[in-house]
Amino acid sequence: MADEPVLVITGASTGIGAATAHRAVEFGHRVVLGARSEDKLHALADELGGEEKAIAVRCDVTSWDDQQALVKAALDRFGRMDSYFANAGFGAARGFLEESVEHWKSMIDTNVLGVALSIRASLGHFREQNSGHMIITSSIAGRRTLPGSLYSATKHAVTAIGEALRAEIADTDIKMTLIEPGMVDTPFFDNRPSGALEPDDIARAVMFALTQPPHVDVNEILIRPIHQPT
Numbered sequence: 105m106a107d108e109p110v111l112v113i114t115g116a117s118t119g120i121g122a123a124t125a126h127r128a129v130e131f132g133h134r135v136v137l138g139a140r141s142e143d144k145l146h147a148l149a150d151e152l153g154g155e156e157k158a159i160a161v162r163c164d165v166t167s168w169d170d171q172q173a174l175v176k177a178a179l180d181r182f183g184r185m186d187s188y189f190a191n192a193g194f195g196a197a198r199g200f201l202e203e204s205v206e207h208w209k210s211m212i213d214t215n216v217l218g219v220a221l222s223i224r225a226s227l228g229h230f231r232e233q234n235s236g237h238m239i240i241t242s243s244i245a246g247r248r249t250l251p252g253s254l255y256s257a258t259k260h261a262v263t264a265i266g267e268a269l270r271a272e273i274a275d276t277d278i279k280m281t282l283i284e285p286g287m288v289d290t291p292f293f294d295n296r297p298s299g300a301l302e303p304d305d306i307a308r309a310v311m312f313a314l315t316q317p318p319h320v321d322v323n324e325i326l327i328r329p330i331h332q333p334t
Contacts, residue, residue: 110182111314112136112174114165114222115192117144119290120241123303124189124310129157131311136178136185138163138170139192155181165192165218166210171225185229187237187314190222193262198252208254215258219265227269230278237279239310240266244286244326248334270323279321281313286328301329 111128115121117139125135125148135158137145145160152158161177163170178185193215196203219240230236246259266282273280289300306327313322 106183108132108134109186110134110136110178110184111187111189112138112178112185112226113189113191114138114163114174114218115241117141117148120285120288120303120306121189121191122148123307124191125152125158127304127307127311128314129153131315133186133314134158134182136161136174136181138165138174140164165190165221166213168221168225171221175225175229179229185226185236187239188222188226189239189241189310190219191239191241192218193241193258195255196253198250198255200252200254202252203254211255212258215255216261216265219262223265223269227273227278230273231276235277237281237314238266238269239281239283239313242266242282242284244284244328246282246284247326267323270321277318279313281310281322282324283309283313284324284326286326286332299329299331301327 111133113121113125116125116137125137128135129152137149137158137160139145142162149158149160159181161174163174194211196207196211242262243259245256246263250256266280270280285306287297287300289297290303309325309327316322
């Protein structure tokens with residue numbers, strides 16, 4: 105059991121995070137599940153096999169204290185941390201006259217500051233052991249501008265953060281992967297989209313990046329539904 109790698113996941117209670125937790129355990133990982141929804145987290149941890157395989161830790165990614173506590177929980181419970189999936193995030197309606205200013209601020213704090221804090225919380229440990237893998241959920245919206253989309257701007261920032269991290273750690277054995285999904289059928293959408301990817305499609309991409317040989321660093325994975333044109 106002590107030899108099984110440990111993956112920390114934020115935004116783990118639903119969608120891509122929960123699907124990745126399932127796939128990771130299937131691939132022999134132990135997981136540390138972070139999100140604000142404690143009830144969902146604990147139910148997922150039980151579903152994955154309980155404390156031998158998964159632990160649930162309440163984490164608001166905009167809180168530096170919570171981010172540090174999430175990493176500490178991984179090290180205290182399992183004695184190691186091999187990878188960190190900074191996945192938490194949410195969107196907003198398009199249009200600069202839409203949504204509240206408070207919603208905008210919360211989205212920017214979660215999508216941008218949250219990712220930076222995840223890196224800050226985990227990078228010191230990865231540097232100490234000269235290994236580790238930072239995986240970050242960006243979006244196809246982080247590659248192209250969507251009309252009236254502040255969400256797109258946050259994902260452009262996430263893409264830049266990921267590339268800035270890759271350049272910083274290029275002289276180490278630490279890896280960095282940006283996951284860039286197109287439309288995915290997750291709780292992100294109020295109305296369920298048709299023809300979208302499933303969360304497990306993204307989870308399998310995460311595991312592809314995680315299971316490469318030590319000398320291979322998959323930096324970006326862009327995934328669209330087959331009929332998504334842009």
